[in-house]
Amino acid sequence: MIRLDGVTKRFAGGAVALDDVALDVARGEVFGIIGRSGAGKSTLIRMLNGLERPSAGQVLVDGADVATLDDAALRTLRRRVGMIFQQFGLLGSRTVADNVAFPLKVAGMGAGDRAARVAELLARVGLSDHGAKYPAQLSGGQKQRVGIARALATGPDILLCDEATSALDPETTRDVLALIADLNRDLGLTIVLITHEMDVVRQVCDRVAVLHAGRVVEQGAVADIFLDPQAAETRALLAEAGEQVTADFAEFAGRVVRWTCHGDTIGQPVLTMVARETGADFAILDGRIGRLRDERYGQLTLGLSGGDTDAAIAALGRYGRVSA
Numbered sequence: 001m002i003r004l005d006g007v008t009k010r011f012a013g014g015a016v017a018l019d020d021v022a023l024d025v026a027r028g029e030v031f032g033i034i035g036r037s038g039a040g041k042s043t044l045i046r047m048l049n050g051l052e053r054p055s056a057g058q059v060l061v062d063g064a065d066v067a068t069l070d071d072a073a074l075r076t077l078r079r080r081v082g083m084i085f086q087q088f089g090l091l092g093s094r095t096v097a098d099n100v101a102f103p104l105k106v107a108g109m110g111a112g113d114r115a116a117r118v119a120e121l122l123a124r125v126g127l128s129d130h131g132a133k134y135p136a137q138l139s140g141g142q143k144q145r146v147g148i149a150r151a152l153a154t155g156p157d158i159l160l161c162d163e164a165t166s167a168l169d170p171e172t173t174r175d176v177l178a179l180i181a182d183l184n185r186d187l188g189l190t191i192v193l194i195t196h197e198m199d200v201v202r203q204v205c206d207r208v209a210v211l212h213a214g215r216v217v218e219q220g221a222v223a224d225i226f227l228d229p230q231a232a233e234t235r236a237l238l239a240e241a242g243e244q245v246t247a248d249f250a251e252f253a254g255r256v257v258r259w260t261c262h263g264d265t266i267g268q269p270v271l272t273m274v275a276r277e278t279g280a281d282f283a284i285l286d287g288r289i290g291r292l293r294d295e296r297y298g299q300l301t302l303g304l305s306g307g308d309t310d311a312a313i314a315a316l317g318r319y320g321r322v323s324a
């Protein structure tokens, strides 16, 4: 649905914000772009609705090159592409209802239809009783819900989220991400979100691209990136987020393997079953159990000694993935 092909952005001062970026976002997925400050995330997301033009390469939305759209086509594209922001971008002097109604007014919808649509949108984001309030009377999470209602007003099929939860506390972040996941599921919205937080990616994304100094250093399914990261930058971001990725257990006097499992396997006494079957002893050297979007996963670094270690490794492979 969205394709970036060889996209480079060089600003007037010479800064190269994006360098030969290629990515594909499929219809209906939640696609994350993660990177540190200055990696080029904002520049990239602004290209998707034509706010920024590439110096080289193409940005295609449903096959149309965004840079070649005329003004009318660009307006149509922007109705299809909603956007929410870190600082919410609400008008402080307007009520919540007026903020949500704003894009409808711009699109020429009459007052009666507007009021009905605003009521529907506020209900969708759980703010039915807040239409007459002003943004200053709302919490951060509520403000972002208003931002989401406004972004959905024109019925977009793509939602861009620009560090949408970075100003929120962890609990409110979880609530807003849950709402974003609901919109993805219920409305089939394609969502592209940029973030500097791995935890946001873990909670809501299907796939992710890691951006470093303007280049995509790694991209793929969130489970693969979390459980088997390849690029140094990905490993560093995961380590900073408290997600164990590598450990050196060279001193362990036995075989060391990493075992990754998903879903119902967690909760089964796999290690004791395998130990009984093969006589192998297990030392748990490192590990984590967590959740990737809707699925639980576990990853343990195990030290094996005694018994039939080859048989033990084969048996572990029946319950999950074993890597060196």
Ligand SMILES: Nc1ncnc2c1ncn2[C@@H]1O[C@H](COP(=O)(O)OP(=O)(O)OP(=O)(O)O)[C@@H](O)[C@H]1O
Pocket: 011, 012, 013, 015, 016, 017, 035, 036, 037, 038, 039, 040, 041, 042, 043, 044
């Ligand atoms: N309008 C501009 N003119 C010149 N340089 C720019 C402009 N916008 C961004 N840059 C530069 O491009 C690079 C990428 O910036 P960008 O804002 O896309 O990164 P980011 O990953 O979104 O970072 P942050 O999270 O801090 O916003 C930076 O070096 C930045 O200074």
